[in-house]
Each structure stands twice: as C-alpha cells, then as structure tokens.
Amino acid sequence: MSHTCKAALVRCMDFRLDPELTDYVRAQNLLHDIDVISIAGAAKNIVDDPQGFVMTQIGLSVKLHEITEVHLMHHSDCGAYGGSRMFASLEEEKAMHIEQMQKAKEVISTSYPSLTVLMFFAVIGENDRITCVEPV
Numbered sequence: 296m297s298h299t300c301k302a303a304l305v306r307c308m309d310f311r312l313d314p315e316l317t318d319y320v321r322a323q324n325l326l327h328d329i330d331v332i333s334i335a336g337a338a339k340n341i342v343d344d345p346q347g348f349v350m351t352q353i354g355l356s357v358k359l360h361e362i363t364e365v366h367l368m369h370h371s372d373c374g375a376y377g378g379s380r381m382f383a384s385l386e387e388e389k390a391m392h393i394e395q396m397q398k399a400k401e402v403i404s405t406s407y408p409s410l411t412v413l414m415f416f417a418v419i420g421e422n423d424r425i426t427c428v429e430p431v
C-alpha cells in the first residue's frame with residue numbers, strides 16, 4: 296500500500312505562523328498533500344548542516360511519499376536568526392533570508408536534482424500574526 300504527496304514544507308516552529316500558514320497551504324491546494332518539517336529557523340539547519348536533520352527528513356519524504364516539490368518558508372523576526380532587531384530594515388532582513396534559502400536550495404538540488412524548490416517569505420506584523428506571504 297503506497298501513499299504519496301506532492302511536496303514537503305520546511306517551516307519554522309514559531310507558533311506565530313499559525314493559523315495563517317495553514318491557510319496559505321490550503322490556498323495552494325496542498326492541504327493533505329504536504330509533509331511538514333518544522334524546526335527553528337526552517338532552512339537554517341540545511342545551511343548549517345547539509346547532512347543533518349532537515350536533509351534527512353527531506354530524504355524520507357522523497358523515499359516514502361515520492362514528493363516532487365520542497366517549499367522553504369522563512370519569516371521575519373525569526374528568533375533562530377536573532378529576530379528583526381538584528382537588521383536595519385525589513386528589506387535587509389528579507390534579503391538575508393532569501394540568501395539563506397538560496398543556499399539551502401543549492402544543497403537540496405545537489406542531492407535531489409529532480410525536486411522543484413520553491414521559496415517563500417512571511418512577514419509577521421506587530422500583532423504577532425502573518426500579514427503577508429510572498430514567493431521569492
């Protein structure tokens with residue numbers, strides 16, 4: 296008996312991402328079609344340890360569920376990167392997260408060339424809720 300899904304989502308564990316992140320997954324028509332890998336800093340673990348926990352999880356997702364996509368989701372004010380106070384502006388913060396996700400994408404693509412890697416950045420507003428999620 297096999298069961299497959301389309302994608303794996305690498306997201307931060309931060310509670311402030313929900314329920315809006317789940318709403319976003321639903322809007323992408325991926326609810327019940329995506330493995331969720333939740334860890335502080337999301338793709339940070341891939342950059343810091345290319346043979347580590349998250350890459351192992353992605354490998355299992357490929358092997359067990361035959362995924363074809365990996366979605367990397369980073370967010371503003373991420374504690375794993377020291378939070379927004381470490382950056383002069385949201386643009387600077389976003390640029391650093393995009394750079395991190397691009398490095399992670401290279402690691403994933405090297406190990407799994409057939410996977411499509413998509414990157415997203417969520418902005419957390421002053422009310423501790425996601426105000427927007429955008430592809431990058």
Ligand SMILES: [Zn+2]
Pocket residue numbers: 307308309335336337370372373374375
């Ligand atoms: Zn975070």
